[in-house]
Amino acid sequence: MFSKTPVELLLKDFSNLLNKCQSCFDLVTTRRYNEYLAILTTAEAYALAEKAYIRCDQNVELQTQEVADFVNSFDEFYFELKQILFHDNDDLVSFAACLKRMQDEYEGLTASFDLL
Numbered sequence: 001m002f003s004k005t006p007v008e009l010l011l012k013d014f015s016n017l018l019n020k021c022q023s024c025f026d027l028v029t030t031r032r033y034n035e036y037l038a039i040l041t042t043a044e045a046y047a048l049a050e051k052a053y054i055r056c057d058q059n060v061e062l063q064t065q066e067v068a069d070f071v072n073s074f075d076e077f078y079f080e081l082k083q084i085l086f087h088d089n090d091d092l093v094s095f096a097a098c099l100k101r102m103q104d105e106y107e108g109l110t111a112s113f114d115l116l
Contacts, residue, residue, distance in 0.1 A: 006059040007113050013052040014070060018106050020045040021077055025099050028084050029092055035085070042081055049074055066112040070105040077102055 004012070024045060027038040053071070056062045077098040083089040 006055065006062055010052060010055050010059075010062050010067070011110060011113065013048060013055060014106060014109065017045060017048040017052060017074065018102055020048055021074070021081075021099060021102060024081055025095065028081070029095075038085060042078075042085065046078070049078075064112065066105070066109045070102070070109050073098065073102040073105040 020041060024038060024041050027034065027041055049071075056067060056071075077095075080091070080095045080098045083091070084095060
C-alpha cells in the first residue's frame with residue numbers, strides 16, 4: 001500500500017490537481033454554468049493543492065524548481081478562477097492560458113523526475 005515514493009505520490013497529487021483544474025475550467029466556460037458546482041470543484045482542487053504542499057514541506061527531495069514552477073502556475077490559475085467566480089472578471093483567454101501553463105509545467109515536472 002505504501003510502496004510509492006514521495007515523487008510518485010506528488011506527481012499523482014499534481015495530476016489529480018491538474019484534472020480538477022481542467023474540470024473547473026470546463027464548468028465555468030460552458031453555457032450551462034453552475035456556480036455551486038464550480039465552487040465545490042474549486043474547493044476540491046484547493047484541498048488537493050494543500051495536500052501536495054504538505055507533502056513538499058515534508059520531503060526535501062520534492063523542493064525543486066520544477067515543483068515550484070507548477071505550484072506557481074496553480075496559484076495563477078486559482079487567482080484567475082476566483083476572479084471569474086467572485087468578481088465577474090470573465091477574462092477567459094487569460095484563464096485558458098493559465099490552464100495551459102499548468103499543463104506545460106506538469107509535463108516539465110514529470111520529465112525532470114524521469115517518470116514521463
